[in-house]
Amino acid sequence: xxxxxxxxxxxRTSVFAAxxxxxxxxxxxxxxxxxxxxxxxxxxxxxxxxxPSAALPTASTFGPGEKKEEEGKEKEDSSEGAGPGPxxxxxxxxxxxxxxxxxxxxGAFKARGAFHAIERLKREPGWLEGGGPxxxxxxxxxxxxxxxxxxxxxxxxxxAHIVMPSISAPPKIAATRGYGARVVFSGSTSSERExxxxxxxxxxxxxxxPPYDHPDIVLGQGTLGLEFQEDVAAQLASAGGPPYxxxxxxxxxxxxxxxxxxxxxxxxxxxVALACEGTGVRVFGxxxxxxxxxxxxxxxxxxxxxxxxxxxxxxxxxxxxMGRVPWAVAYERRLVAGVYSVGDRAIRxxxxxxYERLKLVLEPSxxxxxxxxxxxxxxxxxxxxxxxxxGWDLGIVLSGGxxxxxxxxxxxxxxxxxxxxxxxxxxxxVVEDTTTATAT
Numbered sequence: 317x318x319x320x321x322x323x324x325x326x327x328r329t330s331v332f333a334a335x336x337x338x339x340x341x342x343x344x345x346x347x348x349x350x351x352x353x354x355x356x357x358x359x360x361x362x363x364x365x366x367x368p369s370a371a372l373p374t375a376s377t378f379g380p381g382e383k384k385e386e387e388g389k390e391k392e393d394s395s396e397g398a399g400p401g402p403x404x405x406x407x408x409x410x411x412x413x414x415x416x417x418x419x420x421x422x423g424a425f426k427a428r429g430a431f432h433a434i435e436r437l438k439r440e441p442g443w444l445e446g447g448g449p450x451x452x453x454x455x456x457x458x459x460x461x462x463x464x465x466x467x468x469x470x471x472x473x474x475x476a477h478i479v480m481p482s483i484s485a486p487p488k489i490a491a492t493r494g495y496g497a498r499v500v501f502s503g504s505t506s507s508e509r510e511x512x513x514x515x516x517x518x519x520x521x522x523x524x525x526p527p528y529d530h531p532d533i534v535l536g537q538g539t540l541g542l543e544f545q546e547d548v549a550a551q552l553a554s555a556g557g558p559p560y561x562x563x564x565x566x567x568x569x570x571x572x573x574x575x576x577x578x579x580x581x582x583x584x585x586x587x588v589a590l591a592c593e594g595t596g597v598r599v600f601g602x603x604x605x606x607x608x609x610x611x612x613x614x615x616x617x618x619x620x621x622x623x624x625x626x627x628x629x630x631x632x633x634x635x636x637x638m639g640r641v642p643w644a645v646a647y648e649r650r651l652v653a654g655v656y657s658v659g660d661r662a663i664r665x666x667x668x669x670x671y672e673r674l675k676l677v678l679e680p681s682x683x684x685x686x687x688x689x690x691x692x693x694x695x696x697x698x699x700x701x702x703x704x705x706x707g708w709d710l711g712i713v714l715s716g717g718x719x720x721x722x723x724x725x726x727x728x729x730x731x732x733x734x735x736x737x738x739x740x741x742x743x744x745x746v747v748e749d750t751t752t753a754t755a756t
Contacts, residue, residue, distance in 0.1 A: 323531035331538040337435040347547040357410040408699035409707025418717025430464035432536025451521035456509040458484040461527035466495035528583030529639030538587025574598040575711035576685035580634035582642025589651035601655035602685040604629035610657035633681035662687040
């Protein structure tokens with residue numbers, strides 16, 4: 317992709333410029349509300365209210381620079397649901413708003429970054445004249461970025477080479493090829509994927525377009541944050557949305573108070589943070605905790621980026637450590653107020669609630685922010701404390717809906733409503749290949 321030194325500065329103004337570039341190619345996805353989910357989020361115990369026989373999961377959070385002794389290296393799912401959680405305290409008042417990127421092209425927000433990367437590459441001095449379009453682009457991905465880059469390249473008449481592990485699910489391979497990409501198979505480890513990608517670059521001269529760790533990707537993903545703020549403000553100005561429990565502010569002052577976004581590599585979280593810089597809208601990250609997938613949360617606690625993740629969390633799109641560029645935006649510039657995490661049982665419960673209450677099909681990674689808002693006691697305590705009686709208009713980014721329907725049925729059934737903690741054997745049957753493709 318474009319040389320990072322030629323990328324625009326990582327600012328809110330640059331996110332606006334990115335939106336102008338990609339507007340012809342992506343959808344402005346809808347923003348919806350749910351009074352029943354807002355009421356659930358504002359109840360004393362959403363976990364027991366959503367399924368009375370279960371117990372409240374536990375979780376932890378750290379803000380930038382906050383030093384707090386970690387209870388073990390990570391929050392293990394074996395402890396999740398084992399007890400009643402913290403002592404009873406007043407619940408937050410949360411009016412939930414949902415940004416539905418599951419309706420985006422390729423079924424996920426990744427289309428934004430991919431199209432912006434291609435548009436920036438086309439503007440790199442000498443790339444067009446030097447035969448860049450003929451050599452094409454390359455990436456290594458078995459998920460949404462693979463399909464997004466394949467679509468963006470096909471739209472511009474550019475060859476796309478996608479390196480995928482040979483164990484990738486057949487629907488993912490077929491979807492990527494369906495967008496016109498040449499699929500190159502590799503081993504499943506990161507080193508094997510990177511070696512195969514380097515070989516493609518050597519043989520074809522294709523330009524690497526990474527999935528998250530590049531300024532152009534971050535700026536492209538951030539465009540959803542601009543839309544989110546604008547669309548919620550417009551609905552609130554017309555007195556729409558969930559009702560206020562306390563005295564409502566004047567119409568002109570109504571806006572989002574905070575946004576929860578999923579965090580894997582961090583490109584979208586960092587982009588949303590840039591889109592909200594200077595607006596007063598606070599941005600929080602949401603991660604799975606299983607197997608140390610909460611690397612950003614732990615990195616915020618330590619003040620140092622965690623560079624490796626090995627997890628079988630059901631949120632398979634978030635099994636990636638935060639990249640250098642997103643880390644610089646989120647932590648070093650203090651544009652992300654904190655990162656929270658939840659275990660797989662809470663994620664599956666949120667996935668089920670989204671299907672039941674919103675009538676939306678999501679991939680597990682997309683349900684993580686909703687799980688944090690509903691079930692993470694630390695996030696909820698913070699929101700209750702800082703939002704006060706008036707509460708928050710809280711934005712939830714639903715990042716995508718690419719899930720295999722057979723796996724979805726299993727995910728919805730495995731809701732953790734038994735007396736045991738997560739059953740690893742059952743979970744491993746559904747976590748490996750949950751994502752697939754949707755129509756553009």
